[in-house]
Amino acid sequence: MPLTEISINNFRCFEGIVISLSPGINFFYGANGSGKTSILEAVFIFSSGKSFKSSNLASLIKHNTNNFMLKAYDGKRGYIAEIKKDKNKSISVELNNNKIVTSKLIKEFPCTPIHNNTFSFADASPDFRRKLLDRSIFIAEEEFSKTWFSYHRALKQRNHMLKNNRISDIYAWNNKLSKDGEMLSKFRNNFFDKTLQEFKILLKRLEPNNIFDFFESISINFSQGWSEENTLIQSLEKNEQKDLQRKTTTKGPHKSDIKFLINEIDARQILSRGEQKFFSILWSCAQHEVLKKHYQIEASLIIDDIRSELDDRVFSLFVELLKHIENQIIFSCIEDCFSSKIIENFKEFKKFHVEQLG
Numbered sequence: 077m078p079l080t081e082i083s084i085n086n087f088r089c090f091e092g093i094v095i096s097l098s099p100g101i102n103f104f105y106g107a108n109g110s111g112k113t114s115i116l117e118a119v120f121i122f123s124s125g126k127s128f129k130s131s132n133l134a135s136l137i138k139h140n141t142n143n144f145m146l147k148a149y150d151g152k153r154g155y156i157a158e159i160k161k162d163k164n165k166s167i168s169v170e171l172n173n174n175k176i177v178t179s180k181l182i183k184e185f186p187c188t189p190i191h192n193n194t195f196s197f198a199d200a201s202p203d204f205r206r207k208l209l210d211r212s213i214f215i216a217e218e219e220f221s222k223t224w225f226s227y228h229r230a231l232k233q234r235n236h237m238l239k240n241n242r243i244s245d246i247y248a249w250n251n252k253l254s255k256d257g258e259m260l261s262k263f264r265n266n267f268f269d270k271t272l273q274e275f276k277i278l279l280k281r282l283e284p285n286n287i288f289d290f291f292e293s294i295s296i297n298f299s300q301g302w303s304e305e306n307t308l309i310q311s312l313e314k315n316e317q318k319d320l321q322r323k324t325t326t327k328g329p330h331k332s333d334i335k336f337l338i339n340e341i342d343a344r345q346i347l348s349r350g351e352q353k354f355f356s357i358l359w360s361c362a363q364h365e366v367l368k369k370h371y372q373i374e375a376s377l378i379i380d381d382i383r384s385e386l387d388d389r390v391f392s393l394f395v396e397l398l399k400h401i402e403n404q405i406i407f408s409c410i411e412d413c414f415s416s417k418i419i420e421n422f423k424e425f426k427k428f429h430v431e432q433l434g
């Protein structure tokens with residue numbers, strides 16, 4: 077659910093600020109180093125307990141202070157979340173004054189960040205695309221996380237057996253792995269199909285303003301990680317010799333991917349950086365549409381540095397896209413690229429000059 081207010085203390089360059097957010101579009105602009113990414117990072121922490129920029133949370137504590145404290149309000153539900161990080165302690169999270177584990181945050185304050193890594197979505201490793209899909213399914217499907225962890229535990233065990241050549245034990249793990257794996261794949265297939273459907277709807281809406289030729293020729297396929305002709309157990313049995321040789325499970329949902337093809341050629345070999353960035357934003361928006369329409373979950377979208385790589389025409393197309401997205405969007409840019417004429421098109425648009433927030 078959208079955050080309506082956040083307060084940030086001793087976090088990155090900020091000593092103490094309170095920001096009242098719109099449930100619609102929130103646009104932060106300001107010079108290099110003014111704190112735009114830091115604000116987006118703070119919002120993201122409420123959905124994950126993690127930063128999208130640093131693996132070491134202690135580095136987020138403002139220099140010469142001992143802890144950071146973030147508070148968020150969800151005005152619609154009346155929820156308050158508090159996150160505190162002391163230098164030498166692990167992060168502490170409270171929801172309505174009750175301690176919770178960070179893994180619970182994603183369901184309470186779901187959000188997707190689009191940042192420099194996501195911009196090269198088509199170019200990234202399969203692992204990255206899988207994670208982005210899985211993140212949304214974690215939010216949407218109650219049973220998914222149980223299945224996901226169970227599959228990965230079984231996979232670890234099977235790989236351990238393969239490493240130690242314990243052939244007779246592998247049979248037992250094949251069964252467990254295929255049961256969880258088929259289920260995991262069903263979740264992914266289902267969510268992927270819905271996303272593709274929403275993606276096509278968004279493309280249709282943008283059609284009158286479209287400037288990209290590739291929209292017409294792109295085909296997007298979910299590849300489950302093993303041959304479509306076999307069940308997972310058949311595939312595990314078929315590939316057993318290869319797995320024993322390589323000492324790892326070579327086929328299965330841990331190898332699944334989303335393939336983007338343009339005229340039968342891998343999109344990463346064709347799309348320019350700006351095209352990839354726009355495409356990544358569109359795909360993430362489609363995932364959000366699925367969450368909203370099929371699961372009644374309103375997730376926020378965070379986009380850092382929106383204007384980089386996009387020329388005027390593509391930026392106009394992005395503005396067009398914004399008109400069709402009803403979720404909370406929080407994004408940043410070095411310059412104020414939203415004139416009052418553009419803003420007129422939106423009901424709930426808030427603009428923040430970051431230098432003036434302190």
Ligand SMILES: Nc1ncnc2c1ncn2[C@@H]1O[C@H](COP(=O)(O)OP(=O)(O)OP(=O)(O)O)[C@@H](O)[C@H]1O
Nearest residue numbers: 088089108109110111112113114135136137138139
């Ligand atoms: N732990 C910290 N304590 C104090 N300042 C920090 C800390 N971590 C980062 N900073 C500083 O905070 C400032 C804001 O960084 P941030 O990345 O949010 O800027 P930005 O507005 O996104 O800039 P850009 O336009 O270059 O992306 C930077 O000057 C950075 O050096």
Ligand SMILES: [Mg+2]
Nearest residue numbers: 112113380381
């Ligand atoms: Mg930045």
